[in-house]
Amino acid sequence: MLLRFLLRRALAAIPVVVGVTLITFLLMHSAAGSYVPGLSLNPNLTPKDVEQLRSELGLDQPIYVQYLDWIGVAWIMQKVGLAGVLVGAHGITPGLLQGSFGHSMVDGTAVGGQIFERLPNTILLTLSAILLGVLLSIPLGVMGALRRGSNLDHFFSFLSIAGVAIPQFWLGLMLILIFSVKFHDWGLPFLPSSGTTTPFTGGDLLDRLAHLVLPALVLSFFYLAIWSRYTRSSMLEVLSQDYVRTARAKGMSERRVTYLHGLRNAVIPLVTLVGLELPGLVSGALVVEAVFSWPGIGLLAFQRALAYDYTMVLGIVTFAAVLVVLGNLVSDLLYAAVDPRIRLQ
């Protein structure tokens, strides 16, 4: 059953991933400016030089050939002796199918290498934020539900609205201003505001944690806001169910009712919500990464997009697309695991 489910999902993912690569590739090609800005602008290059450079980069090939070369199909065709089909193709290299993301147009480094070097940073940040969000939002939601209408409940509601309404960059800047700059001014221990470690001296666990606090807090605030509301309403709904009334009627303690019968059932929707955030583990948290100069995937993608580093952006988008598909699969499996009513089909 599970195997069949996985197989079906894997097959369904193929057109999604292919579609993403094709659309991204075409978008990149139709973006403003020439495919390699600056190339034709160098006043000292003759048209012949430019032609040669374009040829070296493979930009003189028909666009479908460039695409097939990039995804690695051209390489396979060449191997099986079908290269003749690709009119105008030259210099075919291994592509995505062979595990090669190509090289950056800005600095010539391997795209795959850059991605995998940044990935741990992004996962560390997003995973911390998700954990923080889950750990805080459940108690907040439960308390809100149990004391519905109280001042505490109103305060939590206020926090939630704030969490959704406050832009992350603003919150980040405010936290930097208070916990970094002002704390420093006041002579208090302050939190570092950029990067993952202190240059030169830093790098131990404590230093890394200190760098993680502010960005993870900002990122988790948004999760906290949404998830605590879901927990609250889901808890309210569960607590009004017949089986909860039955439990109370048979004299079970309020504590057991809340946590054994209430909470266990109330968190099921939360699992879906958290599962939906799983793809974000790798696609990164652009705004937070940018504000805190966190060397993750999101920041890399953003900077390289501004730099017109086409190959890098293509690589990151494709990579993220594959992982999003995987993330969705994982969250489906998780959902089935926590809720016996859900069956994989």
Place this chain on the structure above:
Amino acid sequence: MGRRDVSENEFADFERFLNAWSRRDFLRGMGGSLAVTTFLAGGMELLAACGGNSGSQTSTQNAKRGGHVVEGNPTDIANLNPLYINDVYSQTIAYRLYDALLSVDNQASLVPNLATDVPKVSSDGLSYTFKLHKGVQWSDGQPLTADDVAFTYQLMYAPEWKGAKARYRPQAEQYIQSVTAADPQTVVIKTTKVFAPFLITFCTGTSGTGGILPKHVWEKLKPEAMPSSEMNNLPTVVSGAMVPVKWDKGSQYVIKRNDNWFRGKTYIDQHVFKVTPSFVANANLLKTGEIDIGIVDNSVWDDLANSQSVNRVAFTRPSYDYYLHNLDGSRTPKAAIFGDSQVRKALYTALDKKKIADKVYFGQATPADSVMSSVQWAHTTPKTQYPYDLAKANKMLDDAGWKKGPDGIRSKGGVKMEWELRTNAGNAVRETLITVLADQWKQIGANVATKPVQFPQLVTQLSQTRDFEMILLGISENADPDLTQNYKSTSIGNGALNGSGYKNPEIDSLLDEGVQTVDRSKRKDVYAKIQDILMQDLPTPLVTYPKGLWGISKRVQNFGVGPWTQYGARPWYKDVYVSDGK
């Protein structure tokens, strides 16, 4: 990320000229500066107008050895090989690792580096003879000789190394005849033609290339393997003040003292280049001591003054913001407006440049008074100036026959005085600037629409299609006053910068004379004439000279940054020390 006018960061080097609109430009945040080629011939002329904290306070009497500095830039490095460098941040690190034959000081004067003296050009203006310091060693102990120098230049011009794809190859092939090692300490460079900007372009690493590579390391590589070599980012053998330690992509690059450096050991043990969020964030990081050195945004400059632990250093940098009228009637009907020099003068007169500098740049700019920045050694202030005078501007337009209609907009012969002013999107200063210009021109009866455009498109419009009406942009200058790219009639289209289509035979011949005259004082006369004529013709009026704004921790001493030593060339680097020794 940094929403700042970044023209100074963009193209302090020849690279820029070379690759006038480099991709890195965008990475740095906004893009938006063009590069002009420049140069500087021999000579040691001082320019009093230079700012910076160079010179006066340099003392190493109480200097402490040891410790480190952290410098913050919003961009990671790309490539540190002098053959390929394409951005100023890479340049800054690369020239701590690789020495060039010469360097440049804060007055844009050449100073010796690996060479014992700045060479005099031969009488025919075609060859330079360099004497190298004796006993210079690579970081692996091998001697650095004239062979290394000749090899490095051959990588750029010799046909057998074409596969190495050196960025400067087009220039090198154009200007270098040969580079030969006469003996282990003597290098002779022969040029193909008299070219006054030669030394600064090829021998300093400031407005061009010049870092010398170790032959015994690089000759083992096939030319095709060079562009993707890992040594481009983490060189194994270097000659400069520092050697690389590590590169944490996206977060920091660390270099440490080179004990084999021919000038002796630096005071500091380590120099960390940290990637920061933006020039705005740099101010906070300076305050908390997370970085020691960094450029900061105009908007936070005043606030930084409140910090007890940071010194602020401001100086006019080699750059300007300017606007181009399109004078070419075949490209735009608006040339009918701009073709009238009285109109150009009236528009320029209607600009309150002082107020613009104060408001748009937070006071960190000065009104422009010529066609090159005031830190260029060839800069003069032409007699023809256009002080802000609305009444006069209105009268000039009245006299020129532009009559105000019922809607307050002037017209003449059926042509309405209205056009579109573009600049590059994403640059906060320039987007504000075009709005302010449109507003000021509205007061004399011109209806100007503003439009931010993506930088690559804007560049294509300026240098290729030229289908614009008016463009506002920034230029970062090289350490040479040559303006061929901007104003020569052969620089129209084909990627060159004379987008307004300005044609003046007198300027053409003066520009040629400028690059063919090696003597600096004679050159200065030529450029004085050029500035006079261009200030009268006003094809592309300059608005402001923005400042370079640096924050430097008080524990860092002798960091003598100035207009020409912000990036590659830092001849004062060996004297930098930290007072707490940490």
